[in-house]
Every structure is written in C-alpha cells, then in structure tokens.
Amino acid sequence: MAKDPVRVLVTGAAGQIGYALVPMIARGVMLGADQPVILHMLDIPPAAEALNGVKMELVDAAFPLLKGVVATTDAVEACTGVNVAVMVGGFPRKEGMERKDVMSKNVSIYKSQASALEKHAAPNCKVLVVANPANTNALILKEFAPSIPEKNITCLTRLDHNRALGQISERLSVQVSDVKNVIIWGNHSSSQYPDVNHATVATPAGDKPVRELVADDAWLNSEFISTVQQRGAAIIKARKLSSALSAASSACDHIRDWVLGTPEGTFVSMGVYSDGSYNVPAGLIYSFPVTCKNGEWSIVQGLPIDEFSRKKLDLTAEELSEEKALAYSCLT
Numbered sequence: 001m002a003k004d005p006v007r008v009l010v011t012g013a014a015g016q017i018g019y020a021l022v023p024m025i026a027r028g029v030m031l032g033a034d035q036p037v038i039l040h041m042l043d044i045p046p047a048a049e050a051l052n053g054v055k056m057e058l059v060d061a062a063f064p065l066l067k068g069v070v071a072t073t074d075a076v077e078a079c080t081g082v083n084v085a086v087m088v089g090g091f092p093r094k095e096g097m098e099r100k101d102v103m104s105k106n107v108s109i110y111k112s113q114a115s116a117l118e119k120h121a122a123p124n125c126k127v128l129v130v131a132n133p134a135n136t137n138a139l140i141l142k143e144f145a146p147s148i149p150e151k152n153i154t155c156l157t158r159l160d161h162n163r164a165l166g167q168i169s170e171r172l173s174v175q176v177s178d179v180k181n182v183i184i185w186g187n188h189s190s191s192q193y194p195d196v197n198h199a200t201v202a203t204p205a206g207d208k209p210v211r212e213l214v215a216d217d218a219w220l221n222s223e224f225i226s227t228v229q230q231r232g233a234a235i236i237k238a239r240k241l242s243s244a245l246s247a248a249s250s251a252c253d254h255i256r257d258w259v260l261g262t263p264e265g266t267f268v269s270m271g272v273y274s275d276g277s278y279n280v281p282a283g284l285i286y287s288f289p290v291t292c293k294n295g296e297w298s299i300v301q302g303l304p305i306d307e308f309s310r311k312k313l314d315l316t317a318e319e320l321s322e323e324k325a326l327a328y329s330c331l332t
C-alpha cells in the first residue's frame with residue numbers, strides 16, 4: 001500500500017539553497033524513493049514572485065513522489081501540519097554589516113518562526129536549522145518553542161562532516177563512501193573542530209584508522225582542520241555565493257539518517273541540544289557524533305578525548321556561549 005505523504009517545510013525556499021533542495025526532496029533523496037511528499041515553501045513578500053517560479057518548475061518537473069506544493073509568504077500556512085521543517089530562510093550578512101547586525105535580524109526571525117511551528121506543525125515535527133548562525137538560531141527556536149521536544153530541534157553540521165570525509169578521501173585517493181566516523185564538534189563556524197581520531201577507511205584488509213593510513217599527524221592536526229573550517233569561505237570566494245548544492249545535499253543526509261537510521265557502526269555529526277556529554281556545557285546547540293535509530297538520535301558516548309582535542313572542544317563551546325549571550329542581548 002502506498003505510504004501517506006509527509007509534509008516537508010523549506011523556509012527561504014526562493015533562495016539558492018532552497019532551489020537546490022526542493023527538487024532533491026521531491027525526488028526522494030531526503031525521505032526515500034517510496035515516500036510521497038507535500039512540499040511547503042515559505043519566503044518573504046519581496047521573494048513571492050520568485051517563489052511562485054520555483055513552484056511552477058516543481059510542477060513542470062512532474063516528480064512522481066510530489067503530491068502537492070504550498071508556496072506562501074504566510075508562516076502559519078507554511079507551518080501547518082508539517083512533519084519535517086528545514087529552516088533555511090534568513091538574512092545573509094552584507095558588506096559593511098557587523099556580526100551583531102545579522103545576528104539580531106536572524107534571531108528575531110527564529111523567535112517568531114518558533115511560535116508558528118510550535119502552534120501549527122504536526123506533533124513530533126523534526127526541525128533542522130540551516131540558516132546561519134545555525135547553532136544559535138536553533139537554540140533560539142528551541143527556547144521560544146518550549147512545547148516542541150528539545151530532541152526534535154537540530155542544526156546542520158553534516159556539511160562540515162561531509163567536507164571532512166571529502167578531504168580524507170582526496171588525500172588517500174580512496175572512495176569517500178569507504179571513509180567513516182569523522183566528527184565535527186561544536187559550532188558551524190570556523191571554530192568547529194573536525195576530528196579524525198575515531199575515523200576509519202574500509203580496505204580489503206578491514207577497517208583501518210585514518211591516522212595510520214594518512215601517516216602525517218602534522219597535516220591532520222593543522223592543514224586538514226583549517227581546510228574544513230574555512231571551506232565555506234573558500235566556496236564563497238570561488239563562487240561569489242555561499243555553498244548551496246552541498247548544503248542542500250547534506251541537509252538531505254541529515255534528515256534521512258535521523259528518520260531512517262544510521263548504518264550499524266557508523267556515526268554522523270549533528271548539532272543537538274547538549275546534555276553535558278563530553279563536558280560540553282549543557283544548554284547549547286553543539287555538534288556531536290550521533291547514531292540514529294527509530295527516528296531518534298543519541299550522542300555516541302565514551303570516545304577517548306586527548307588533550308589536543310579537549311582544548312578544541314572547549315574553544316568552540318566558548319564561542320557558542322558568547323553567541324548565546326549575544327543572541328539574548330539582541331532579543332531584549
């Protein structure tokens with residue numbers, strides 16, 4: 001019997017990530033090739049015409065899994081009944097703007113959209129925040145939607161995770177699908193810590209540690225880390241626009257693994273509400289290694305953390321605490 005459609009909200013759907021993301025969702029990349037979907041697309045009135053153009057293209061593409069499209073500038077209509085919400089909409093930083101200017105605009109958006117989701121989304125709606133500052137926007141959304149379970153509010157660091165897999169695959173000339181268990185700790189910003197200490201590569205002789213195969217700690221402890229941390233900036237420099245297809249694809253990976261589960265023995269990185277694991281302060285949205293089963297994520301416990309890593313985990317936590325304080329100061 002055909003499955004009932006799942007309603008997926010994409011905010012900022014007229015923007016560049018939205019344009020890459022909605023066809024992936026409509027093709028089953030996010031929820032599976034047998035899962036019908038109804039797309040809810042939200043943008044702001046100045047983008048209404050462009051949003052309608054995206055809707056026209058979705059109709060023209062005749063996706064068999066796409067059972068309906070809601071394209072609107074009304075947050076209540078957009079949020080009504082949604083099972084998955086991918087929050088991409090936001091105000092990008094423009095020339096001459098301070099971090100605080102963009103933070104203040106975005107946290108206000110996330111505060112108001114929190115209420116719309118809380119009141120109108122389906123119970124147990126899973127939320128993924130993509131828009132920057134992603135961790136702090138997700139935290140504000142969580143704080144202003146107290147009836148949504150905190151486990152349902154996450155932010156995207158899977159792009160950074162995938163970037164780390166990509167760098168290791170290039171360095172070792174192995175298939176990216178043979179590399180697993182890198183970790184992104186902390187903020188989706190240049191303070192993040194991409195950690196390969198638990199990562200492995202599948203070889204004909206079994207799984208081997210990435211550190212052993214790379215055999216160059218100096219590279220792993222410096223250039224590898226800064227390349228992943230700075231990859232977003234490198235894409236902006238090259239494209240004059242921030243990453244879009246990789247962000248959209250990683251958002252699909254994040255939701256797919258969360259809903260359908262991670263493969264046995266594999267962990268992925270997700271920005272989730274910290275519970276004090278690994279001595280990360282509770283009350284931040286922080287990226288951890290997680291596994292997913294039956295629609296729930298759990299933080300992988302008990303990984304040894306060396307002194308080098310400890311400092312890096314703490315540094316990115318400090319930045320997130322500062323962002324949290326700044327976000328609250330913008331809202332008062």
Ligand SMILES: NC(=O)c1ccc[n+]([C@@H]2O[C@H](COP(=O)([O-])OP(=O)(O)OC[C@H]3O[C@@H](n4cnc5c(N)ncnc54)[C@H](O)[C@@H]3O)[C@@H](O)[C@H]2O)c1
Nearest residue numbers: 012014015016017043047089090130131132134156159247
């Ligand atoms: N977490 C990640 O890995 C990651 C990666 C890449 C980009 N990003 C972030 O994702 C966001 C979107 O990037 P983009 O390149 O698509 O930007 P974009 O400017 O092309 O699109 C953003 C869209 O959001 C819309 N918007 C603005 N305010 C809104 C509101 N209140 N409600 C609904 N929609 C609203 C805009 O009209 C626009 O269409 C940015 O914040 C970017 O920094 C995050």
Ligand SMILES: O=C(O)C[C@H](O)C(=O)O
Nearest residue numbers: 132231232233235242243
């Ligand atoms: O928009 C940015 O600053 C970069 C983006 O978050 C990315 O990681 O590609």
